[in-house]
Amino acid sequence: MAEVTPNIGLKKPLESEFVSIHTLNENMDKVDQSLGAVNDLPTSAANVADAISEVYDHLADKSPHQLTLTQGVQVVQGGDVPAILHPTMQGRTLVNLLGRDGNCENTSRWSAELVSLAIDTTNVAYGTSAIKMTHTSTGGYMYRVTQLAAGKYYLLAGTLKNVNMLNGLAVRFVAIGDQNFYGNYITGTDKFEISYATVAPAAYDGSSGIRIGIGAMVASSGQYGYADGIRLYEITAAEKTYIDGLTTAEAQAYIAANYPYVDDMKHVNAVYIENKGKNLLPPFSKWTMNSNGAVNGEYSYQLTTSTTTNQPSWAKVNLIIGQQYTYSAVHAGRLVVVFYDITGQVISGSGVSTAEAELTFTVPVNTAYAEMRFDGDSSIGTFTFTNPMLNFGPEPLLFEPQKPSYLYLPDCNLRSNVGGSVADRLYTDGQGKPRVTRRFRETALDGTLAWAFNLDFSGFKRVICPLPGATYVNAKAVKYDGKLLRENVDVDGIDNFQIDVTPSLYITIADTDSGWGESYTPTEDEIKAYFWGWRMYGSNDGLPYTGTNGGKIWKMIDANNNSTYGQGVLVVPTTLNILAETAYKPYRLMYQLSQSVDEPVTYEGSLMLHEGDNQVEVGTGIVVREAASPVTRAAGDLHGINSISGYLSTNPLKNRTEKILRVHKNSLDDRNWLRGIGNILNWYGTGYAYIPIAYFDSAAAYSVTYLALDTYMLGIAPQTISAEYAPNIRESVESLVRELVESRTETSVLANTKAQKQQPQWIASTLRNDWVNFASGMAASYRQNESGEVELRGVIRNGITTDGVVLFYLPTDYKPTRQTVIGVLNYHPSTNEVFKAFLVIDADGKVTIYGAGAGSAISFDGVVFPLK
Template identity: 30%
Template sequence: MNEPKTPNLGLNKIDRSSPSTTYFDLDKYLDQNWEKVDDFAEQVQGKAEETAAQVSAIQERLDTEKRRTVTLEPRLQVINAERASAFKLEGIKGRTLVNLLGRCGGMESLSGLNAIRSNLSLDLMNKVDGSSGLKVTVNSAASPSAAGVATVSLSNFKANSFYVLIANVKNGNSIEGANIGFGGDFGGPYSTFVQTSDKFVTVWVKKKVSTQGSGIIDFAVFGNPNQYGYFDSGRLYEISESEYNALDSMNPEQVALEYPYVDSVQPVLNPYVIRYGENLLPPFYEWEISTSQGSYTLSSPYTISISNTSTTWGQYARYYVPVLIGQTYALSVTISDSGVNESCYMYACDASKQRVGNKITNRSITVPAGASYVEIVVNTVDANGAVVGLFTFANPIFNIGNEAKSFKPRKDVMHTLQTDLYADPVTGENADEVFEQGGQYYKMKKWYKVDFEGSRITSTILGNKSGFKTLYPKLEGANYGYSSMAASAAVKYDGKILTWGSHEAIADGWAIDKLNNNFAISVPNADSGWGDAYTPTVNEIKAYFMGWTMRNMSASNYNDPTNASQKTWTPIGYSPPANWNSTWAHLRTSVPVNESSPSIKDGTISSYQLVYQLAIPTVEPITSEGQLTLIEGDNQVEVGTGIVLRESMKPAQGGNGDWGINIVSSSINTPLKNKAALIMKIYRNSRTDNAWSVVTRTDGSAYGNQRAYSANASYDPSAAYSVTYLMLDTFPIAPFVGSVPDNEKALLTNLVQDIQQVNARMGLMESIKIYRDQENLWGAL
């Protein structure tokens, strides 16, 4: 017989309907029931404690802000985020690199290089950075197995100082190879020999210099006459003793990353961080497309149809994705019509985009050593070669991980800052710093840079020396309050590093006289053209610093205008043509006081630049754009420098009707302000304009490496165009130090702060608009 029980706890109940219930069972109806009640209470208490712990954790996540510190290092990296969140930038510190080789190591010119048992030439194909590399060929005057050398002579080595010399070297056909080193009286040391002839290799060598004085740097090829090697990106840096000692534990790639090539003196300039999209592939209109024996159509940004009419060559589209060594990536693409699996494949490529491995037709790749890119190709081929027909490729995705994810368009985010950030060139101390306050970024400015423009000179004192003149000019608006003579650097118009404090003893020296508010610069007569006995006027001194050298047309020694019957001025760095006269386009017969020379305008020379530490730091606001956000999971992030945001540009129309940007030719001239390594975006009236095609050109027809063109039908002559691009010049890179939210409270705090800052900025913009509208109204009345 089933006895009655309570429905939840199962307590025993008395069956009052049964005639057999004649007595009260204490054990059954009391003890057993109390035990069940007690067991239940224990369970309730345990659940309550568990619930309280969960509530406490939730309460802490909602009440206490937690953030995780994240440092984004230079170059490419993968950052894992537990949740989608915004990166809060908390600081960037400056850095200054002073390449004591000036511009010589860039191998863009033979100026400053001396040939010893060698012939020197610029090679447009064998290079690492810029437009050319240096080819050193052992000449017939050298005995067998001798060295043909390119040398750079320097005069500013310091006593008891530490130096590192670095270059990219590639052997041509020499029997022993090529290397770099400290030559002349230094007698070494030298780097390892490079015998690799299929790519450039980074080599380095270090030296402690005991006594102050001059020295020679060698770029040497060891071999028989007519054997050769290549050099590029040569740099010589003075470093601290701790950095000097640390070099022995670094491999060449780490040395190259820590000490990149720069021209003369460069700070961290316009730093940026990019978080690439989960899909690392952009729309097909950003791919390189080759259909010389076929055609293609884009039915959508991520769908391309390629037709092929050749049985010999495939028609293709490809894209190079920056990748990390050792990281695994997966690829997916939808292929239809004539396409087969072999129509889409990958190659690992080195830094110069040369293939370093076999074709990969499966859908994942682990990046091998020596690779910097993965080349993704869609092609009108199958396993047997080219196929005539139509191939359609759609929705490509290339992502971090072993398996391809579902397709989504690429969405990059970027945070950029427009500023320069310096520090002590040797110790790295007293660095400029970026900080944020109220949504605005500021710079604690501890260093001061002067572009020594001749038009700003207000007066000067002159000292005549043998072979040079010492000038003491005042510069309008300059800050003369420096704090340390040692922590300074100055660059001549040709990139040569000037020597501090030697302005009365030798040419190419400099100093600051902050008591009298003037600079001191010693100028060689060979550069200025003034001659020992000539006393230039203030206007003629201004002209020199604007890029002009004085000449005497009527004298056989046209570089010495003493008692000249006809003084003239020509651009520094320009050689007059044979039988030059007053009709030469670059000649000026009156002193060009307010006109920069063509050699400054075309970038072959620059103005003098002086950099020094301020006695009293200042704070100034800086321009920023964007915000870095991280997606949940792995994020591919790049930290770099040298970005230019939305530079205004007026395109010009070529003879074929297309409109061009950053083109340099006889018929169209639309260079950007700086040589462009990569044109990232073109804007029309502040909105992205995808009608432009960007092409890489290294034949001199682009100012830098890339130019852009748009069909006439897509161009709006009434619109305002601007360009965001990366400069071709290289600069030191600094880490982005910040944090990401680690709980909900931090996420909510970020959201509230962002809304407040947006509202404040909108209010300011509305106030400015109202003010301008009122000005226009009163102006109309």
């Protein structure tokens, strides 16, 4: 008797049997039934054999997929399965040899040759103003003097707008080896464009300055234009050759992407990489909403109109030129797309709209961003708008909420030498965490260093300070006003620096800058006061102090080299001036490490690729979880963040804001906040956030994550990012399991370390102004506890008790982020009485006392304050 197979019962005829067609057909039917329909296969294959191969392919051991990201918005093809993207990027440093002068916020930084200069706040490319240059005769120009070196290569670029000069406006190198080098002339009159020139000053010895100019070769009196974003960079010979070989349009685009304007010295920093997901539109809490609209859910909105104006609400999105998109929604109004160029102007004839359920469009040339709008279509009534979707391609996808993923690197500061041959490198470790291999360091040259007088020259002085033992190669030094110091082995000119082999740092300072008069020798504390941001004067005439023009007086220096703030102080300052947060930055020194170090870097998020097309954006300007103080609107109905008008008080963020991305309440996202893009006159920048009073928690700590408007003040984007991701299910699962195991290991190690950790050690305070410890067992000291708070203890006595007198300083890791005031016990031994005094701990670490009486003893026991 014939046997059957054990699984699906196929008949197995004996050798002696006759096999009928019926038996064969029956066997094939059972096989077909067992395999099922081909269109039900859980793969993309069209037959079973290919499906089996595809399954094996997903389970095979494979190398990761590689891809390259560049600055801006781009389409990235994902794999067959969702995967985490692991990025790698190189550091880069841009040093603007014009310091901050090229920002064109101050005409005093520039000289005029047959032109008049004025500040203009309407025609602006960077910051809040540009320089308007009006010709008073033929061939004039604005200029400033700088130094170049023979044997090196330079790029000069400016963002210029011509108005009525027939021959145009251009950058120029003036008289290098008896030659003038002109950039391309900007002849268009409707927008800012880049004019550029490269030079290799072989005939220039660098002993004196040359002129860097902006102007016209021929212009009539009264003709004018605007200049902004002027930068002078040292480049490599290869870069000069490459730029010179490009067409003007190609070079303008290349320079805009690779040599943007920066203030003084900036690195790859404040980097974000973001993938919006399949739906490029955010929930309505992130739209700019019309006042007649009501948000009923994350993706549900209702507009009620009483006039025939359209009354739009919109979301600002970045799109790819030439790419086709589809905008869809369930609605009873009108869908609208409006395209804008880089200056914020609507591109002529580039708005599209429809009352249908979907709108397909192609992004036109010169588009910088678009607004996806919904409005009432010039009608009166009630209009609903739900489930908006923006996706790639000519067909709408099924609605899904936006599922963004991102990686923020707010303070990575990846540096390099000129040309990038030596650079910091950011990579992803085995736990999926970013780390940096550091080749460079940067340090503040402030009053904490052991500065000393070295030598007096006519008109300037040289000071010296020892540096920590290291090899200082590829060093760059920046003055407080953004000016780059010139490295000079002889250190015999103003604003020179040099590091010797000991190593010690030498810096030269003009007498007019420091306030130390000719032949006057400053004390060590007076030198430190200069590096804290103070200038010295004679009280009789306000000139540099010579010892014969009255007493000494110190005033604060700001970023524009002014020192007119306040009336001045009569005692040599020992702390950073209070303009440091906004208008003064200490000298800085960047140098190459002799041996690289590997260290973690602050980050937030993780980047995921979904199947198919992904729109990934790379940029700079991210600020993560900055503390915010919401204030009440004058009408009393809202609390707002980043306001400078219309609210009971102002609360600008540290940087002018392009867009607020998230508002955090006690570290968690608070989705009750609405965000928008507003008038720059009402907000510090354009981004703002607000919340109805009913949803505001006055006891909560709020912070925001946002994009800064003036990215040139924070850093530059990487030129490219290399990244890899798992190619199939096996590698994706293995990667996730590996990261999970290593993360759990790290968590358990931290937990055990915390359980076994000894109490933090107390550090003795260095007392000042005659204060001493009350007794040997009661020494003033501080420590940081396991909760991240700073604790003080001890008792001190018999010091100077003037209000605001400094008791001691806390080092960097023990400074609060904002001023803290704490009551302390104030004991008067002579009267045996106890009063309350007030301890003030400033963000710079200064600890002062108010309300202490003569002969006081101050107790710090029980003083605890948070760092944030």
